[in-house]
Amino acid sequence: MTSALLHVDSVHKAYGSNPVLRGIDLTVDAHEVVVLVGASGSGKSTLLRCINGLETIDAGRIMLDGVLEVSAPDADLDSVRKRVGIVFQSFNLFPHLSVLDNVTLAPRKVLRVPRAKAEFSARELLSRFGLGDKAESFPDRLSGGQQQRVAIVRALAMDPDLMLFDEITSALDPQLVGEVLDVVRELSESGMTLVMATHEMTFAREVAHRICFLEAGAVLEQGPPEQMFDHPVHDRTREFLTRSRVR
């Protein structure tokens, strides 16, 4: 296999009789920031959920590090998920736990980090993303932007090799989008490997090393942002990106 961190090889996935992914290919190297764009229903979210093992696939292969097959029917998904973090559009914080407990739950229970150590690292991460004073708060006392930043910190606390962001700003009020994107920007600068689905085209152009345009469950075209935005090969890509940019 290749040295790529993530290898998605002609993956098919249908919900009932409705095919969502139709032979999609994607390779992501370590420290790469890949942005998935495409219309709603083009398969971006489904692809991310498959990479994390939250959805099973019907055909094809998803490999991590060239050795760990995520897509195998008997794959050890818990060990996949220790290395692949995902953040959802709808935050999904645990409402009965404080911010600190939300962040430390997985490190303590999955990685068996002692509580004191887990809390120390969690507070450090929270401070790094401007949430130092929110450690004791409960999720329902935070704004959407703060909740989403906590969700990112919660995923980061597992020290993943790969982070998946599934339209993490789509549920936010426009004035809260910036603070979340700042977090993503910082992560990409720190060398984190990211695969993100987004509709924020300006931001995509700024942070992406590579943009993949998905259509009907397959990658229609991919390349560096300048090429994709300024000289796309396919008319469909041009049409989608220009229309999105006007928005």
Added chain:
Amino acid sequence: MSVLTSDVGSPYVDPERRDLVRRKARRDALVASVSLIAFVVAALVLIARSPGWPTVQDLFFNAEAFKKSFPEVLSAFWLNVRIFLIAEPCILILALLIALTRGSTAPVLFPLRVLATVFTDIFRGIPTILLVLLLGFGVPALNSDYITNEPVFWGGVALILSYSAYVSEVFRAGIESVHPSQRSAARSLGLSATQTSRYVVLPQAIRRVIPPLLNDFISLQKDTALVSVIGPIEALRQAQIDSSFTFNFTPYVVAACLFIALTVPMTRLADYLNRRAADQRGHGGG
């Protein structure tokens, strides 16, 4: 949870408006009190002056019979309390196990899933009193050397079986009310299915089902009286005995008062928790 804190300074309230609101509250409280007293006095006078009252009083509220039967019924009531105190934790544990089993997905647990479903179907379908009679009279009739013939024991078992079937459905509803995205989020962090249940789903589910659980507690406190049909002398049975000696119904009233004294605090607590849950939902929290 904490009170809503505001960082925009203390809120401004028009003092004139505040005084008006307070005056109205005082007036409302006064009217309510006067009306209540008037109503109670009128009711008492009406009852005391009605022609049949002395007979009723003698038959149901006889002071002498009350004095005589109260200590006996009270000490018998202790058995009801003990049955409740032992049955309730057993019910909670058994019901939670049944609910978790029914919600499990592991193929190896399939027989247990079937068993749990059959258990709920059977014991929810049988009238509790029938179950008490069946076990309380039936098991001792086996004359086995290996199991106890103690009627209180089998009465308690009947209550536990019947109530576990009900309470497991309450737990199951609570578990299913936790949004699937919570499970996804937990699993995506690497938590196993068991850890996800224990740390993410169950804490939220149990919080939600406490008010309906309290209702079932109250119901169980009363249903401990069903054990009387197989012989043990608990409050109801004692009242029955006392009553049959004197042909006076005051002992029953004594037993009724004891049951009320036990259930009312629980009822108020259930009301309070229900109201608080509704408030939290109203404010979009919780």
